[in-house]
Amino acid sequence: MATPLVAVEHRTEPQDERTALTKEAFQRDFFNNLFYILGKFPTLATKNDYYQALAFVVRDRMLQRWISTAAAYTKQGSRTVAYFSAEFLMGPHLGNNLVNLGIHDEVRKAVTELGLDFNELLLEEDEPGLGNGGLGRLAACFIESLATLQIPSLGYGIRYEFGIFHQEIVDGWQTERTDKWLRFGNPWEIPRPEWAVHVKLGGYTEPYRDEFYRHRVRWVPDRLVAAVPYDTPILGYHTNTANTLRLWKAEAPESFDFAVFNRGDYYGAVMQKVSSENLSKVLYPNDEQLQGKELRLSQQYFFVSASLQDMFRILKIQKIPVERFHEKFAAQLNDTHPAIAVAELMRLLIDENVVPWEQAWDITRRTFAYTNHTLLPEALECWPLPLFAKLLPRHLEIIFEINARFLDEVRIRFYGDEERIARMSLIDERGERYVRMAHLACVGSHAINGVAELHSELLKQDVLRDFYELWPTRFGNKTNGVTPRRWMALSNPRLTKLVSSHIGDEWITDLSQLRRLEPLAEDAGFRQQWLDVKRACKCDFAAVALKKTGITIDPDSLFDVQVKRIHEYKRQHLNILHVVALYHRLRSNPNVDITPRTFIFGGKAAPGYHIAKLIIKLITSVGDVVNRDPAVRDRLKVVFLPNFNVKNGQRIYPAADLSEQVSTAGKEASGTGNMKFSMNGALTIGTMDGANIEIREEVGAENFFLFGLTTPEVGALKASGYNPANYLDGELKEVVELIRSGFFSRGDAELFRPLIDGLVHHDPYLVFADFDSYSKAQQQVSAAYQDRDHWARMSILNSARSGKFSSDRTIREYCDDIWKAPAVPIRLLTQEDVKV
Numbered sequence: 001m002a003t004p005l006v007a008v009e010h011r012t013e014p015q016d017e018r019t020a021l022t023k024e025a026f027q028r029d030f031f032n033n034l035f036y037i038l039g040k041f042p043t044l045a046t047k048n049d050y051y052q053a054l055a056f057v058v059r060d061r062m063l064q065r066w067i068s069t070a071a072a073y074t075k076q077g078s079r080t081v082a083y084f085s086a087e088f089l090m091g092p093h094l095g096n097n098l099v100n101l102g103i104h105d106e107v108r109k110a111v112t113e114l115g116l117d118f119n120e121l122l123l124e125e126d127e128p129g130l131g132n133g134g135l136g137r138l139a140a141c142f143i144e145s146l147a148t149l150q151i152p153s154l155g156y157g158i159r160y161e162f163g164i165f166h167q168e169i170v171d172g173w174q175t176e177r178t179d180k181w182l183r184f185g186n187p188w189e190i191p192r193p194e195w196a197v198h199v200k201l202g203g204y205t206e207p208y209r210d211e212f213y214r215h216r217v218r219w220v221p222d223r224l225v226a227a228v229p230y231d232t233p234i235l236g237y238h239t240n241t242a243n244t245l246r247l248w249k250a251e252a253p254e255s256f257d258f259a260v261f262n263r264g265d266y267y268g269a270v271m272q273k274v275s276s277e278n279l280s281k282v283l284y285p286n287d288e289q290l291q292g293k294e295l296r297l298s299q300q301y302f303f304v305s306a307s308l309q310d311m312f313r314i315l316k317i318q319k320i321p322v323e324r325f326h327e328k329f330a331a332q333l334n335d336t337h338p339a340i341a342v343a344e345l346m347r348l349l350i351d352e353n354v355v356p357w358e359q360a361w362d363i364t365r366r367t368f369a370y371t372n373h374t375l376l377p378e379a380l381e382c383w384p385l386p387l388f389a390k391l392l393p394r395h396l397e398i399i400f401e402i403n404a405r406f407l408d409e410v411r412i413r414f415y416g417d418e419e420r421i422a423r424m425s426l427i428d429e430r431g432e433r434y435v436r437m438a439h440l441a442c443v444g445s446h447a448i449n450g451v452a453e454l455h456s457e458l459l460k461q462d463v464l465r466d467f468y469e470l471w472p473t474r475f476g477n478k479t480n481g482v483t484p485r486r487w488m489a490l491s492n493p494r495l496t497k498l499v500s501s502h503i504g505d506e507w508i509t510d511l512s513q514l515r516r517l518e519p520l521a522e523d524a525g526f527r528q529q530w531l532d533v534k535r536a537c538k539c540d541f542a543a544v545a546l547k548k549t550g551i552t553i554d555p556d557s558l559f560d561v562q563v564k565r566i567h568e569y570k571r572q573h574l575n576i577l578h579v580v581a582l583y584h585r586l587r588s589n590p591n592v593d594i595t596p597r598t599f600i601f602g603g604k605a606a607p608g609y610h611i612a613k614l615i616i617k618l619i620t621s622v623g624d625v626v627n628r629d630p631a632v633r634d635r636l637k638v639v640f641l642p643n644f645n646v647k648n649g650q651r652i653y654p655a656a657d658l659s660e661q662v663s664t665a666g667k668e669a670s671g672t673g674n675m676k677f678s679m680n681g682a683l684t685i686g687t688m689d690g691a692n693i694e695i696r697e698e699v700g701a702e703n704f705f706l707f708g709l710t711t712p713e714v715g716a717l718k719a720s721g722y723n724p725a726n727y728l729d730g731e732l733k734e735v736v737e738l739i740r741s742g743f744f745s746r747g748d749a750e751l752f753r754p755l756i757d758g759l760v761h762h763d764p765y766l767v768f769a770d771f772d773s774y775s776k777a778q779q780q781v782s783a784a785y786q787d788r789d790h791w792a793r794m795s796i797l798n799s800a801r802s803g804k805f806s807s808d809r810t811i812r813e814y815c816d817d818i819w820k821a822p823a824v825p826i827r828l829l830t831q832e833d834v835k836v
């Protein structure tokens, strides 16, 4: 009898041979894949070949679920969530799929028995980094939770050939390299060229009468691009559900360049192909900073149009009339990047399906809902009208019509308030004219939400105030969450084992169960085990840090971590100024008793964001001095871990003692890294911003290090005329002088001048105003860490009370309040069921 390799107790249906993996079947299939897919044998096989052989074994096990899921949805015509997002920051698939299939440990054993290093194979996967940061990673957590909750759903996005750039640190500076994640192929995707659609661009429109003498408009484009879907299965945890992430690749339509080709312009035809493929070539690396480039708008329209056309195809297969589009689909706009969908759905309904305007508008509004992810004005998308008209002439006409009807409604509600009309218009006409995408998203949606309580309130009071006054009931909050499968079960197996050995493993799908750890915070034995787990994770990370930076760090020091995109509002400079202050204290009084700390930074700067790049240079420069100074005696270390991404995140969060969440109050919409840290037992030092407020509320004020101005205080200080120079005294002054003197730049007093002068004279994010409060809170941290046993108690409580921050809770709220999408459990089909 073969030993079953799979834990089957959570499943009710009979398993076929391919799913109930035995060790023998695993090893047979593994080598079959090596031979027959990769064409290799052990002597020549690389680690990547073995990774792929393993990936295909796993993929085979997913396909039965995928097919069963698709068959059930098709047959039942299930209501489906379509999550529209220009970014999906998925991270590596293999480990997550093993966890969700419930075969992780068994497969690890089987691989190890073959004499291969399982962890090394996992690291071979080039992660799909198809996102910049929070917004893209949230989309990834959401589609995983949707699958786990068995909600029919499709993720729609772009299959960028190059994802977020690879960051290297050269001489302390960030340098960017292209991310060639598809270099060795991608075992997780299946192309579906048979479902390719054409996307039109440019040209002009003309009115005509159709065969029934009806007034119609025809869009005559000057360019066609083929959109080819690449599908990736998204497994639910221990369920039979496998939903689909459908990403579009741009190609030249064969038929279109035919004419050019026949005219003998072979070169022209090839160029056309090249320029079409550009559309999905690269992810724009800007996070919360608008790139007003034509190619970016083309990308947005490209994936939105392809996705909506795909949804019409699905309606047709399921024999659902187009008038019921909104009953079949709930579409979520992940920020304004896909907001053009409002105009595109109108166009498809009116121009291509001859639905009357009023009915089309009703369908459109009932279909869409919009999530805002930032309050930063520079991130609000506005497209210059001439650019818009050139690329999407028909959509501009439709937007004008939507706007005219909308402004009529505003005029009636707010009689005589012409200023309000100008503020709310979909077109900004204060100077050069722009299309305001956030306004388009608002008028075209039945629900609008922010991503944490504070952020949703600020949306109503500030950026979207006029819309709130017009439609108060459309506004709501959906506090973000993260998936505990990737961010605990997969990335922190030690903690998972410890927790499950005490409270069972139901917490993995019901994170509120972690509360049952609370009494264990009073159990000395458990606290010791908890600290042992943390220490082991810190040792793992120390090995990674040594390998990637050459810096040796002490696992018994306090690991103080800030990992996220580099941005002034996130205030990595506040953090590094404090590091310099500690260094200054040590040099001024070498025998001062300080808690040994390792400051760990990670994050990418947008390539054109000079100050952010200079902040990285300051961090690495301070590190160069501090890490080498014998007077420090290893009590301080500063590490900048290059190329922070999902893979690296999985090793950092478990190892952190302290989580830095130090944005200026009112600027960080939510944050989600803050949740990953807290779940894994890190304490937070943070401001009253984004989800920090809710984390503190859950874990208790006594288990959280609060500092800084609140949002109203920030507003008041700015209104009263903030002068940062007024705060430049005491320790802060010494710190600033030290940097200015060139101490960290080999005597070059100019290097950091743009950064330091910016702070002294402008400081838009109130770094100086918050410095003192931050420094004091850091002293409390140091003192608290001295009592390791009490620290363990606080750490346990952070984790135990993090249940709210599971993306399962978030997704349930979206489903109940906005999408109205019920779960559809999947029965596994057998070969019998799917006979043609």
Ligand code: 7GP
Residues within 6 Å of the ligand: 132, 133, 134, 135, 136, 138, 287, 288, 289, 335, 336, 373, 374, 379, 451, 480, 668, 669, 670, 671, 672, 690
């Ligand atoms: C981010 C927010 O900055 C972060 O606070 C939030 O947790 C995350 O979205 C998910 O909601 N925003 C972006 O990543 C972004 O690009 C511009 O926003 C639209």
